[in-house]
Amino acid sequence: MEIAVIHFIMLGVISGLTKGAGVLPDGPLNAAVGATVMFTTTLIPSDKPFLSVVWTFGSENIITFSGKNITGPEYEGRITLFMSTGSLELRNLDLNDSGQYSLSIIQAGGPGKTGSTTLNVLEPVSNVTATASSTDLVEFNSSVRLSCSSSGSSLSFLWLNGSSEVTASDRVHITDGGSTLTIVNVTHYDQGPFRCRVSNPVSVGTSDLITLSISYGPEDINLTISLSQEYYGEGSDITLSCSADSRPAALFYWFLNGDFLSDTGPELRLMNIQMSQSGNYSCQAFNDKTLRYETSQPAAVSVLERISGAFVTPTTSLTIEGIFVNLTCDAAGSVFTRKWMKDGSDLTLAGNMNLYDKNKVLSFNSLKTTDSGEYSCNTSNPLSNDEAKYTMVVICR
Structure with a gap:
């Protein structure tokens, strides 16, 4: 009988209710299973008491107040x-609590609100x-499929590579x-680490990291020479180093003028080098997983013999005015240049003089007494030099 009276009161005043825009927040509200949700109205506490408060879930009564509270059996102990x-x-x-919740309020001296x-x-x-699907891959040859699973409802999935979103x-x-x-035709930039982030409006979860092992290369090969210089003296020690970006580490092979050398490894040591x-x-890097190779640009190694034992010899020791004479300048080693001097000054060729064979031969086609003097020849290369002298006395006829 008590319930009937309450319903009669509500029906008697229902025509005075107005839809209260903003009485409840715009939905939806989201909450997790087992959690607590607060349906907070926008009403400000007032001196005027509520004559009636009715909360319903669909058509089901949650709680009705009209002088006293009447709570639906499903909500005993669960509501305040x-x-x-x-x-x-x-x-x-x-999960069964999902749905539409409605509120009707009648306040003394004011219009009803819903x-x-x-x-x-x-x-x-x-x-x-x-x-x-696999974590052992070969660049440009392999594809991989990453799969993410999770418990929960209304799930959204996001993949991350490191801290960046995968698009x-x-x-x-x-x-x-x-x-x-x-990922189709993986590159080594696809190694990760990858993780899957799963979310819904009430929670977020993240998977463990997945790092892909992607074999790649060799690439960016580089050949360097210790103490790089244009020329090296015989007996020098030289080390050539080869590097390349590769996974797994590349194997290295060496070539001289295109011919295969027996030496292997990232360094080639040339000890006591000879001409x-x-x-x-050049070096060649090879990856035995990708079966790819890359060859470096060639590096020139020029070995010179140091100059020693310079000498000047005449074609005849009897230097008489009017005869033909050659002075020949030579030395042991790699001779690049020869420079002639007379009596300590740079040689100025007179009309009866000529230089031949890259200055190796100083020729006098008809000796003069003025050709007498000390002749010196300086032989040189970028690493060494040596000088020889010869004194010629021209005898008058």
């Missing part, structure tokens, strides 16, 4: 009604797992609602 504002707290949520909002109760994200492209495909990431070892050196 705040009479100062009409707000409602609902605890221990389950409002409604929607509640979504969601299973929180849990057990986020990411797996890869779709010609090579990168995101499918199955975002839970599957496929016969001059030439263009």
Whole structure:
């Protein structure tokens, strides 16, 4: 009988209710299973008491106040009604609590107000797992599929590479609602680490990291020479070093003028080098996983014999005015240049003088007494030099 009276009162005043814009917040509200939600009204506490407060879930009564509280059996022990504002707290949520909630309030001396909002109760994200179809890949040859799974409801999936979001492209495909990431023709920049972030409006979860092992290279090969210089003296020690970006580490082979050398490894040590070892050196890097190779640009190694034992010899020791005489300048070693002097000054060729064979031969086609003097010849190369002298006395006829 008591319930009937309350319903009669509500029906008697229902025609005076106005839809209270803003009495309840715009929905939906989101909450996790097992959590608590507060339906907070926008009403300010007032001296004027509420004559009636009615909360319903769909057509089901949650709580009705009209002098006393009448709580629906499904909500016993789960709700608290705040009479100062009409707000409602609902605890221990389950999935069946999702739906529309409505409020009707009649306040003494004022118009009735109504409002409604929607509640979504969601299973929180849990057990986020990411797996890869393979983690041992070859650059440009392999493709990989990463799959993400999770418990929870209304799930959204996001893939991260390090701290950056993965976005779709010609090579990168995101499918199955975002839970599957496929990378076609991987590059070594695709190694990760990857992780899957799963979220819904009430929670977030992240998978463990997946790092891909991507074999690549060799690339960016570089050949260097210790104490690089244009020429090296015989007997010098030279080390050539070869490097390349590669996974796994590259194997290195060496070539001289295009011919294969027996030496292997990232360093080639040339000890006590001889002129016969001059030439263009190059290295080749090979990756036994990708089966690719790359060859360096050649590096020139020029070995010179140091100059020694310079000498000047005449074609005859009897230097008589009017005869033909040659002075020949030579030395042991790699002679690049020869410079002639007479009596300590640079030689000025007179009309009866000529130089031949890259200044090796100083020729007098008809000796004069003025040709007498001390002749010196300086032989040199970029690493050494030596000088020889010859004194010629021209005898008058």
